[in-house]
Amino acid sequence: MKRVTGLLFLLPQLVLGQDSWRGIPYPMNRWGVSVMGVKQTEKGNLTEASVSGKIKLDKLNKELNLNAEFFKPENLKVDADVQIVKVDYFVLPFMNLYAIGGELNAKVKFNLGVPTISLGPSLEITGKKNWTIEHEAKGKLYGGGALIAGEYNRVFSSLQYTYTRIEMDGDVATKSAEVAMGRLGYVVYRSKGYSVTPYLGAGYQKTDSSMSGPIPDIAPGVKDMNYRFEMELEKVTPSVGVFTVINDSFTVLVDYSFGDRETLAIDLGYRF
Numbered sequence: 001m002k003r004v005t006g007l008l009f010l011l012p013q014l015v016l017g018q019d020s021w022r023g024i025p026y027p028m029n030r031w032g033v034s035v036m037g038v039k040q041t042e043k044g045n046l047t048e049a050s051v052s053g054k055i056k057l058d059k060l061n062k063e064l065n066l067n068a069e070f071f072k073p074e075n076l077k078v079d080a081d082v083q084i085v086k087v088d089y090f091v092l093p094f095m096n097l098y099a100i101g102g103e104l105n106a107k108v109k110f111n112l113g114v115p116t117i118s119l120g121p122s123l124e125i126t127g128k129k130n131w132t133i134e135h136e137a138k139g140k141l142y143g144g145g146a147l148i149a150g151e152y153n154r155v156f157s158s159l160q161y162t163y164t165r166i167e168m169d170g171d172v173a174t175k176s177a178e179v180a181m182g183r184l185g186y187v188v189y190r191s192k193g194y195s196v197t198p199y200l201g202a203g204y205q206k207t208d209s210s211m212s213g214p215i216p217d218i219a220p221g222v223k224d225m226n227y228r229f230e231m232e233l234e235k236v237t238p239s240v241g242v243f244t245v246i247n248d249s250f251t252v253l254v255d256y257s258f259g260d261r262e263t264l265a266i267d268l269g270y271r272f
Contacts, residue, residue, distance in 0.1 A: 029249065030090040034269030036102075036253075038082040043260045076110040082141070086269075099144040104166065109134045139168035154187040156197070177207045185243075193248035201239040205261060237261045 084102035091097055111132050141164055149158035159182055166175040185199025241255035253267035 028090075029271035032086075032088045032251075032269055032271045034086045034088075034251070034267050036082075036084040036086065036265055036267040038080075038084065038263060038265045040078075040080045040082065040261065040263040042078045042080070042262075043076065076108070078106055078108050080104050080106040084141070086267075094148055094150055096147040096149075097144070098147070099142075100162075100164070101140075101142045103138065103140050105136070105138050106168070107134070107136045137168045139166055141166045151187070154190075156183075156185050156187070156199075158183045175207065177205060180204045181239075183239075183241075193245070195245045196242065197244075198242045199240070201241070201257075203237045203239060203257065205235050205237060235260050239263075 082102060082104040084100050086098055086100045088096055088098035109132070143162060143164035145160060145162035147158060147160040149156060160180070162177075162179045162181075164177045164179075166177070181201055181203040183199045183201035185197050187195055187197045189196040237257045237259045239255060239257035241253065244252045246252070249271055251267070251269040251271065253265070253269070255263070255265045255267075257263045
């Protein structure tokens with residue numbers, strides 16, 4: 001069997017083909033499949049937030065449309081549990097392409113700030129306290145990417161790009177994320193099809209999100225309330241991890257990133 005070097009296995013991903021390309025041997029079996037569990041907490045600030053609904057004035061026997069704009073929304077926090085299946089393929093000894101798909105459960109909490117409320121065309125009211133909203137939702141994700149890597153004297157480095165699209169059930173939210181990752185590691189153990197490779201890394205993430213949903217009744221006479229927010233996030237996040245190869249075919253990856261995007265990922269893979 002081919003010796004697994006670990007250099008393209010930082011995130012066990014998908015692959016095919018002959019044994020070498022222009023004399024360069026492929027580092028492992030070229031196809032791969034894996035399952036990953038991810039627990040993530042992400043923090044950011046909102047760029048736009050609004051609330052709309054209706055308010056009933058019993059004394060006037062009248063119902064007015066209510067619209068609220070928030071000029072200083074902030075403190076967005078998303079807690080998510082994600083399950084992902086990946087398939088990957090080595091198109092070249094130093095290049096790996098992959099596709100991902102999965103589902104997630106997310107809990108979102110954000111502070112909308114103090115609102116300015118419009119009741120019809122001629123009445124505006126400035127609120128006196130912050131509005132905070134919590135929401136839970138489920139959804140699906142899909143995407144793909146590429147990994148380029150190399151190793152010299154047990155020292156490896158890699159660059160990786162991933163695009164992900166997330167769609168929450170009931171059109172509650174849509175989110176696209178682009179992540180570029182760089183890693184540098186060292187193979188501390190390698191013998192008879194087994195290897196252990198710890199690494200350090202840093203990732204740049206750009207995220208565009210929008211979310212909307214209903215708000216439970218917040219006061220007598222106020223109903224059909226809905227919220228909507230827009231968010232942009234651009235962050236550099238450090239990470240540490242370790243990648244283990246077992247018997248040249250099975251892989252285990254543990255990766256932890258910290259900062260505004262705190263993530264713990266465990267990946268179990270098989271190559272063939």
